Amino acid sequence: MPAEPLSAHDVEAALRELPDWRLEGDRITRTYRLPSHFAAAGLTVHVAQIQEELDHHSELTLGYNTVALAVNTHDAGGAVTRKDVALAERVEAVAPGHGAR
Amino acid sequence: MPAEPLSAHDVEAALRELPDWRLEGDRITRTYRLPSHFAAAGLTVHVAQIQEELDHHSELTLGYNTVALAVNTHDAGGAVTRKDVALAERVEAVAPGHGAR
Amino acid sequence: MPAEPLSAHDVEAALRELPDWRLEGDRITRTYRLPSHFAAAGLTVHVAQIQEELDHHSELTLGYNTVALAVNTHDAGGAVTRKDVALAERVEAVAPGHGAR
Amino acid sequence: MPAEPLSAHDVEAALRELPDWRLEGDRITRTYRLPSHFAAAGLTVHVAQIQEELDHHSELTLGYNTVALAVNTHDAGGAVTRKDVALAERVEAVAPGHGAR
Numbered sequence: 591m592p593a594e595p596l597s598a599h600d601v602e603a604a605l606r607e608l609p610d611w612r613l614e615g616d617r618i619t620r621t622y623r624l625p626s627h628f629a630a631a632g633l634t635v636h637v638a639q640i641q642e643e644l645d646h647h648s649e650l651t652l653g654y655n656t657v658a659l660a661v662n663t664h665d666a667g668g669a670v671t672r673k674d675v676a677l678a679e680r681v682e683a684v685a686p687g688h689g690a691r
Numbered sequence: 692m693p694a695e696p697l698s699a700h701d702v703e704a705a706l707r708e709l710p711d712w713r714l715e716g717d718r719i720t721r722t723y724r725l726p727s728h729f730a731a732a733g734l735t736v737h738v739a740q741i742q743e744e745l746d747h748h749s750e751l752t753l754g755y756n757t758v759a760l761a762v763n764t765h766d767a768g769g770a771v772t773r774k775d776v777a778l779a780e781r782v783e784a785v786a787p788g789h790g791a792r
Numbered sequence: 793m794p795a796e797p798l799s800a801h802d803v804e805a806a807l808r809e810l811p812d813w814r815l816e817g818d819r820i821t822r823t824y825r826l827p828s829h830f831a832a833a834g835l836t837v838h839v840a841q842i843q844e845e846l847d848h849h850s851e852l853t854l855g856y857n858t859v860a861l862a863v864n865t866h867d868a869g870g871a872v873t874r875k876d877v878a879l880a881e882r883v884e885a886v887a888p889g890h891g892a893r
Numbered sequence: 894m895p896a897e898p899l900s901a902h903d904v905e906a907a908l909r910e911l912p913d914w915r916l917e918g919d920r921i922t923r924t925y926r927l928p929s930h931f932a933a934a935g936l937t938v939h940v941a942q943i944q945e946e947l948d949h950h951s952e953l954t955l956g957y958n959t960v961a962l963a964v965n966t967h968d969a970g971g972a973v974t975r976k977d978v979a980l981a982e983r984v985e986a987v988a989p990g991h992g993a994r
Contacts, residue, residue: 625744627950628830631941632740635837638934638955639733639789643726647930647957652941654950684788688740728849729931732840736938739833739854748829748856753840755849827946834942841935841991845928886990890942 595669604675611678614660616668618678621658622690633657633688640680646673657690696770705776712779715761717769719779722759723791734758734789741781747774758791797871806877813880816862818870820880823860824892835859835890842882848875859892898972907978914981917963919971921981924961925993936960936991943983949976960993 596604601618605611611620624630634652637659641647648661661678663671697705702719706712712721725731735753738760742748749762762779764772798806803820807813813822826832836854839861843849850863863880865873899907904921908914914923927933937955940962944950951964964981966974 626740627941627945628743628833629740631830631833631938632736634937634941634955635733635736635934636789638930638937639727639730642729642930643790650955652937652953652955684785687785687788688737689744728840728844729934732837732931732934735836735840735854736833739829739836743829751854753836753852753854828942830945831942834938837935837938838991841929841932844931845992886987889987889990890939891946 593663593666593671593673595663595666595671596675601670604670604678608675608678608682610682613670616670617660617662618670618674619658619660620678620682621656622685622688624655624657625689627655629688629690630655630657633685633690636684636688637681640677640684644673644677644680646677648674648677694764694767694772694774696764696767696772697776702771705771705779709776709779709783711783714771717771718761718763719771719775720759720761721779721783722757723786723789725756725758726790728756730789730791731756731758734786734791737785737789738782741778741785745774745778745781747778749775749778795865795868795873795875797865797868797873798877803872806872806880810877810880810884812884815872818872819862819864820872820876821860821862822880822884823858824887824890826857826859827891829857831890831892832857832859835887835892838886838890839883842879842886846875846879846882848879850876850879896966896969896974896976898966898969898974899978904973907973907981911978911981911985913985916973919973920963920965921973921977922961922963923981923985924959925988925991927958927960928992930958932991932993933958933960936988936993939987939991940984943980943987947976947980947983949980951977951980 611618651658661674712719752759762775813820853860863876914921954961964977
C-alpha cells in the first residue's frame with residue numbers, strides 16, 4: 591500500500607496516543623532504556639521481527655542498555671505516515687515485556 | 692532463594708491460570724507456534740532474556756516456526772516450583788507480542 | 793532439491809571432518825558450551841538464520857549456557873543427508889566466534 | 894583498564910589492517926550489508942554479545958539489511974583507542990559468518 595504523509599494535525603493526534611514519542615524533524619522518535627544489554631539486544635531482535643512483518647524498516651540504534659527508534663517513511667519523501675504510527679504502536683506494546691522504560 | 696516443590700494441588704491451581712500449559716511428568720510444558728522462523732528466533736531470545744532475569748534457565752527447544760518450553764527446577768529434585776510458574780507466566784505474557792499462538 | 797539419505801560409509805566420512813559431532817540413532821548431534829547465556833542466545837539466533845538460509849530447520853535446544861543441535865532430514869525418512877552435513881559445517885564454522893567450545 | 898587515545902599514526906596503522914573501516918571524525922566506522930533483515934538482526938545480537946564480553950558498548954545502527962558500527966571510547970574523551978580497534982577486529986572476524994559484505 592502506498593503510504594500517504596499524515597497532516598501535521600494527524601501526527602499530533604497520533605502522538606497524543608504515544609505520549610513518550612516525539613516529533614523530531616520529520617521523524618517520530620523514542621529512546622527506550624533497558625535493564626541490561628542482553629535485554630536491549632532482545633528488544634532489538636523483537637523490533638526487527640516487527641519491521642519485517644510490517645515490511646517497514648526504519649532506523650534503530652542500539653546503545654548501551656538503550657534502543658532508539660527514529661521512524662519515517664522513505665517512499666513518502668521522508669514524512670510521517672500511518673505505517674510509522676503502526677510500527678510505533680506495535681513496539682510500544684511489546685517493549686515493557688523486555689523491561690523497557 | 693531455595694525453591695520448594697509445589698504440591699500436586701498447587702500445580703493444578705497454577706495450571707488453571709495457564710490453560711495452554713500442561714503437566715508432563717514433573718515438568719510444565721507448552722509449545723508455541725510462530726508466524727515465521729524469524730519470529731521463533733525473536734521469542735527464543737526474549738525467553739533467554741527472561742530466564743537470565745529470573746536466574747532460572749529451563750530447557751527451550753527451537754523447531755521450525757515453533758518454540759517449546761519444558762520447565763522444572765533442578766535443585767528441587769526436578770519438581771515444579773513457584774519459579775517455574777513465574778517463568779511460564781512471564782513467557783505467556785510476552786509470547787503474543789511475537790505473534791505466538 | 794530432494795535430499796538423498798547418505799550411506800553409513802558417507803556419514804562416517806562426513807563425521808571424520810566434524811570430529812566433535814557424533815551419530816545418535818539417525819541424527820548427527822553436537823552440544824556447544826558457551827561463556828554466558830547471552831552468548832548462547834546469540835549462537836541460537838545465528839543458527840536460526842543459517843537454518844533459514846539453507847531452508848533446513850532441524851531441532852536446536854537452548855539450555856543453560858549450552859546450545860545442542862540434533863540434525864536429520866524429515867523428508868528423507870529421518871535419515872542423515874548432505875543437507876544435514878552442510879548445516880553442521882556452517883554452524884561449526886561460526887560457533888567459535890560466539891566463544892563456543 | 895583505562896584506554897589511552899591512539900595517536901593519528903597508530904590509528905592509521907590499525908586501519909591498514911581493517912581496510913573496510915574508515916575514520917570519520919574521531920570514530921572508526923563500517924557499514925555491513927546483509928542478505929536479509931533476519932541476518933542483520935543475527936549480526937546485531939552477535940555484536941551486542943561481543944560488546945558485553947569486551948565491556949565496550951559503542952553505537953550500532955540497524956537499518957534495512959544493514960548494520961552500521963561507529964566506534965570510539967567515551968571515557969577517552971571520544972577518541973579512538975585500542976578497545977575500539979579490538980571491537981572492530983572481533984566484529985570483522987565474525988561478520989562473514991552472517992553473510993555480511
